[in-house]
Amino acid sequence: MSQGQWYPPEWPDRIRALAAGELTAVPPRRAATVMLLRDGGPQAPTPGPAVHMLRRRTSMAFAGGAYAYPGGGVDPRDDDRLIGWAGPPLEHWAGRLGVATVTEAQAVVCAAVRETFEEAGVLLAGPTATTVVGDTTGDDWEAEREALVARDLSFAEFLDRRGLVLRSDLLGAWARWITPEFEPRRYDTWFFVAALPEGQRTRDVSTEADRTVWIAPAEAARRYDAGELLMMPPTVTTLRALAPYRTAAAALEAADAQDMTPVLAQARLEGDELVLTWPGHDEFTKHVPAAGGGGGAA
Numbered sequence: 001m002s003q004g005q006w007y008p009p010e011w012p013d014r015i016r017a018l019a020a021g022e023l024t025a026v027p028p029r030r031a032a033t034v035m036l037l038r039d040g041g042p043q044a045p046t047p048g049p050a051v052h053m054l055r056r057r058t059s060m061a062f063a064g065g066a067y068a069y070p071g072g073g074v075d076p077r078d079d080d081r082l083i084g085w086a087g088p089p090l091e092h093w094a095g096r097l098g099v100a101t102v103t104e105a106q107a108v109v110c111a112a113v114r115e116t117f118e119e120a121g122v123l124l125a126g127p128t129a130t131t132v133v134g135d136t137t138g139d140d141w142e143a144e145r146e147a148l149v150a151r152d153l154s155f156a157e158f159l160d161r162r163g164l165v166l167r168s169d170l171l172g173a174w175a176r177w178i179t180p181e182f183e184p185r186r187y188d189t190w191f192f193v194a195a196l197p198e199g200q201r202t203r204d205v206s207t208e209a210d211r212t213v214w215i216a217p218a219e220a221a222r223r224y225d226a227g228e229l230l231m232m233p234p235t236v237t238t239l240r241a242l243a244p245y246r247t248a249a250a251a252l253e254a255a256d257a258q259d260m261t262p263v264l265a266q267a268r269l270e271g272d273e274l275v276l277t278w279p280g281h282d283e284f285t286k287h288v289p290a291a292g293g294g295g296g297a298a
Helices: 011-019 090-097 102-120 139-149 155-162 217-225 233-242 248-257
Strands: 029-039 049-056 071-073 165-167 171-178 187-195 209-215 266-270 273-277 286-289
Touching: 011 266, 011 273, 011 286, 029 102, 029 233, 029 248, 049 102, 049 217, 049 233, 071 102, 090 102, 090 171, 102 139, 102 155, 102 165, 102 171, 102 187, 139 155, 171 233, 171 248, 187 233, 187 248, 209 217, 217 233
Parallel strands: 029 187
Antiparallel strands: 029 049, 029 071, 049 209, 171 187, 266 273, 273 286
């Protein structure tokens, strides 16, 4: 069993309550997260691209202390109205993301782009369908980023104000994971991959993180295995999937071939044990004594 898996101590009790019909699963909230890549160049310590990760503050109710990618929940205003759009049409995105409507597709993609700007200062948008903004570190950009975080400004209003179109062609849908039914906070999360646009740089601006790092996916996975970095199953799974690609462009090109079937953890009783599994991902299988807790990193 890998040593860096985030495993809340309350899970066994909640799993038992769900199995006994004493717990009602809460509906998952739509969310998106972006694996932002940059090529390391000839002086990089390891071949291939690095991925931008942040460590969630230990005070966070969900996955405190775990390493993750920039991301967050859909703002209801993300599907209020159509926005300036470049790249594959919304009908394509609806099919790729497995959602019923084009407005829901827009909301998920908007959440990915908006959250990347909010949490990393990187904006996947441009004045035309073939251009992308450059430096976004000025005071005016920062004021609008903070307004987005505070929900004082919608993403559609922000794009209109700036005369920008969302560059959906700079994103690739990579995976979809749904928080287990026994969790009190649940998310239906789409994982995207993107390359850091030329001229932009990430900034440590997330109020939910206490550290950010650029790290090779294989190195991050190795440090998870060694128990040095705490992560949730979808994070380490996507890191392992990214590791073979030698450039950010190669990873982005490979996105369309990734399986978008939602992954949802399952729990069952086997004798004196609770068995927790993620279908298709055997490394995360957990065996928990049915009579008592467990928890922490496992």
